[in-house]
Amino acid sequence: MIRFTGKKGQASLILGMALLFLITLCGFAFASGGGGNSHDQMLNLFYRILNFTLLVIILVVVVKKTSMLRFFGERRDEIKEKLEALAKERQTAESRSRELETKLGEFEVQKKEILEQFRAEGAKEKALIITEARERAAQLISQADHTIEREIQGATERLKQEVVEMAALRAEEIIAKGINDSDQDHLVDEFIKSVEKLH
Amino acid sequence: MTGSKISKRYAKALLSLGQEDGNYGEYGENLKEFAGLCTDNPEFSKVIGNPVFSVEDRKKVLNAVLEESAFADLVKNFLRLLLDKNRIGGVEDVSAYYTQLTDEISNIIRAEIVTARPLKDEVMDKLDVVLSKITSKTVKAKVEEDESLIGGLVVKIGDLVLDGSVRAQLEGLKESLKRGENN
Numbered sequence: 001m002i003r004f005t006g007k008k009g010q011a012s013l014i015l016g017m018a019l020l021f022l023i024t025l026c027g028f029a030f031a032s033g034g035g036g037n038s039h040d041q042m043l044n045l046f047y048r049i050l051n052f053t054l055l056v057i058i059l060v061v062v063v064k065k066t067s068m069l070r071f072f073g074e075r076r077d078e079i080k081e082k083l084e085a086l087a088k089e090r091q092t093a094e095s096r097s098r099e100l101e102t103k104l105g106e107f108e109v110q111k112k113e114i115l116e117q118f119r120a121e122g123a124k125e126k127a128l129i130i131t132e133a134r135e136r137a138a139q140l141i142s143q144a145d146h147t148i149e150r151e152i153q154g155a156t157e158r159l160k161q162e163v164v165e166m167a168a169l170r171a172e173e174i175i176a177k178g179i180n181d182s183d184q185d186h187l188v189d190e191f192i193k194s195v196e197k198l199h
Numbered sequence: 200m201t202g203s204k205i206s207k208r209y210a211k212a213l214l215s216l217g218q219e220d221g222n223y224g225e226y227g228e229n230l231k232e233f234a235g236l237c238t239d240n241p242e243f244s245k246v247i248g249n250p251v252f253s254v255e256d257r258k259k260v261l262n263a264v265l266e267e268s269a270f271a272d273l274v275k276n277f278l279r280l281l282l283d284k285n286r287i288g289g290v291e292d293v294s295a296y297y298t299q300l301t302d303e304i305s306n307i308i309r310a311e312i313v314t315a316r317p318l319k320d321e322v323m324d325k326l327d328v329v330l331s332k333i334t335s336k337t338v339k340a341k342v343e344e345d346e347s348l349i350g351g352l353v354v355k356i357g358d359l360v361l362d363g364s365v366r367a368q369l370e371g372l373k374e375s376l377k378r379g380e381n382n
Contacts, residue, residue: 160376160377160379161377164373164376164377165373167376168369168370168372168373168376171369171372172349172366172369175349175350175365175369176349179315179349179350179365181316183350184314184315184316184350184351185319185322187350187351187352187363187365188314188318188322188326188351188352188363190363191351191352191361191363192322192325192326192329194363195329195330195333195354195361196329196332198333199329199332199333
């Protein structure tokens with residue numbers, strides 16, 4: 001027994017009734033047209049309508065009995081779920097994209113900051129290196145000045161020593177040549193006087 | 200150092216005996232004469248001090264010399280004792296220390312005078328007087344000549360050195376000039 005429940009069932013019933021009404025209407029129209037073999041033609045039409053009706057019923061039964069509707073329903077649900085999932089994924093992807101864009105923006109800012117920081121540190125380091133180099137150069141110059149001064153002093157001192165040595169040697173030669181017994185007596189007297197003072 | 204200490208002991212022993220009989224001066228002279236003999240005759244010194252030869256042989260040589268000498272018997276026996284004890288090689292040290300000891304007893308001090316030119320007698324007398332004053336002892340001076348002093352003299356008394364030479368004055372002047380003391 002065929003039951004027409006739900007909206008789909010009612011729609012099928014209405015469709016079936018409308019179809020039957022149209023066929024009947026077509027029969028009446030054909031009959032009112034007149035003709036010789038009207039009985040055969042009506043019978044032929046009746047068979048055809050019956051054949052068609054049976055075909056429709058069989059189709060409805062087959063459709064109802066088989067899982068075709070359920071299959072299509074499930075398939076529709078599945079597609080719907082997939083669409084929803086894809087929509088969610090799309091939203092997630094868009095969210096992720098926005099997030100990545102935000103992060104990319106932040107990275108750009110950080111990159112600029114890091115570059116600025118490195119540039120600042122580089123400039124600072126450069127200034128420090130230059131300052132140290134200048135100080136070191138000043139120290140080297142100072143040391144060189146001191147070394148030169150010491151060398152000059154040393155050379156002056158050595159020259160002085162040599163002059164003194166030569167002068168003393170020359171004085172010794174002159175004195176040795178010029179000294180006589182009278183000088184010796186005078187020297188001895190002076191020595192004796194100096195020794196007496198010790199007492 | 201050990202040899203020096205032993206020499207001092209022998210010198211003190213001989214001096215002690217000399218002080219007992221009052222002849223320490225004569226003993227000192229004898230000892231100095233024998234030390235001078237050893238210095239002047241190194242071969243004799245080598246023979247009597249060489250342990251390769253027997254003591255008897257060395258003593259015969261020593262006795263032969265001593266018999267010809269006018270040394271006091273005590274000094275002769277002292278020298279034989281040194282030979283017996285194998286200390287005859289240090290007789291010069293013994294003599295030197297003995298002289299030092301006798302000088303202390305006699306309040307004598309030895310001075311070494313080095314002069315550039317010969318000193319006159321009156322100068323030597325003056326030096327004896329003035330050196331005796333500063334040492335409070337009788338000074339016995341030994342004079343040597345050294346032309347390198349240029350002029351003046353140098354007196355050495357023990358550790359005391361009195362330098363009145365021209366060379367020393369020149370050295371002093373030279374050092375002052377080197378230090379930059381121009382005044």
